[in-house]
Amino acid sequence: MTPNLQAIVDEIVAAMAAETERGAPARYIPGLAALSTDRFGMAVVTADGATAMGGDAEMPFSIQSISKVFALTMALGKIGDQLWRRVGREPSGNAFNSIVQLEAEHGIPRNPFINAGAIVVADVNLSGHMPRESIGELLRFVRFLADDETIVVDEAIARGEAETGYRNIALANYMRAFGNIHHSVELVLGCYFHQCAIAMSCLQLAMAGRFLMLDGMQPGAGRVISPRRARRINALMLTCGHYDASGDFAFRIGMPGKSGVGGGILAVVPGKASIAVWSPGLNASGNSQLGTLALERLAEATGWSIFRARA
Numbered sequence: 001m002t003p004n005l006q007a008i009v010d011e012i013v014a015a016m017a018a019e020t021e022r023g024a025p026a027r028y029i030p031g032l033a034a035l036s037t038d039r040f041g042m043a044v045v046t047a048d049g050a051t052a053m054g055g056d057a058e059m060p061f062s063i064q065s066i067s068k069v070f071a072l073t074m075a076l077g078k079i080g081d082q083l084w085r086r087v088g089r090e091p092s093g094n095a096f097n098s099i100v101q102l103e104a105e106h107g108i109p110r111n112p113f114i115n116a117g118a119i120v121v122a123d124v125n126l127s128g129h130m131p132r133e134s135i136g137e138l139l140r141f142v143r144f145l146a147d148d149e150t151i152v153v154d155e156a157i158a159r160g161e162a163e164t165g166y167r168n169i170a171l172a173n174y175m176r177a178f179g180n181i182h183h184s185v186e187l188v189l190g191c192y193f194h195q196c197a198i199a200m201s202c203l204q205l206a207m208a209g210r211f212l213m214l215d216g217m218q219p220g221a222g223r224v225i226s227p228r229r230a231r232r233i234n235a236l237m238l239t240c241g242h243y244d245a246s247g248d249f250a251f252r253i254g255m256p257g258k259s260g261v262g263g264g265i266l267a268v269v270p271g272k273a274s275i276a277v278w279s280p281g282l283n284a285s286g287n288s289q290l291g292t293l294a295l296e297r298l299a300e301a302t303g304w305s306i307f308r309a310r311a
């Protein structure tokens with residue numbers, strides 16, 4: 001373990017408590033709007049199995065778009081590279097819920113980490129299943145990765161999002177018109193909203209991300225995916241994990257990462273660490289304001305940017 005990792009985390013937690021610029025919670029999903037921006041949590045699990053954490057690191061929150069990483073891993077396990085006929089691998093340069101590129105690009109979303117791409121991934125994961133089975137399969141996968149059977153879906157958040165998810169409904173219908181959604185839009189979105197409503201703590205998320213720092217190996221359980229696939233998912237997280245702020249995240253932090261509008265971010269330092277941060281206040285790009293800042297501090301203190309020659 002990096003010497004003083006817990007001391008570094010403690011310092012970051014104290015610094016975040018003093019920050020006055022804390023962003024604002026997502027307002028469009030009932031249940032997220034009421035979250036306090038006072039909350040901040042951070043958990044780091046290192047490649048040698050050590051853990052450092054602080055603040056609200058064990059408080060569950062809505063993982064939202066971070067679920068796209070786990071859903072993508074599952075879809076690749078089902079249909080492999082065929083997925084790339086239906087979803088691209090390029091940063092979108094647009095907001096996470098944008099519809100504008102879909103028309104010019106014939107209903108093929110730019111990448112699996114924007115909403116449109118994740119809805120296609122949910123459609124793939126639904127094949128051969130009832131929606132309840134599909135979401136159960138993803139939940140079991142996440143529990144396995146986190147080594148924690150207590151992880152559940154927050155049904156109230158899923159319901160609230162289904163009631164207000166007009167943009168996602170539009171995206172799904174639009175792609176269905178191009179033949180890129182194969183099941184009923186209602187069923188696919190039911191799965192998508194439930195996966196976004198999985199509730200996890202920073203500690204559980206950092207644990208769940210271990211396979212991405214270890215070339216696809218899950219400590220204590222063996223291989224989850226091939227090293228090549230782990231490398232590729234990390235590449236997508238680096239280039240597409242923060243929507244149109246992905247470039248800035250790479251510039252400031254230099255780690256593959258995936259954010260969610262619940263205020264969480266999962267970040268991976270291959271060979272070194274799996275990290276999760278959470279604070280519900282978002283910046284203008286829809287990424288956690290303090291979460292991003294905390295990761296920037298951590299990267300500076302540890303030298304963990306993947307663009308450094310050595311830490």
Ligand SMILES: NC(=O)CC[C@H](N)C(=O)O
Binds near residue numbers: 064065168261286
């Ligand atoms: N960026 C996000 O976390 C978006 C996920 C959210 N459930 C949505 O579909 O709008």
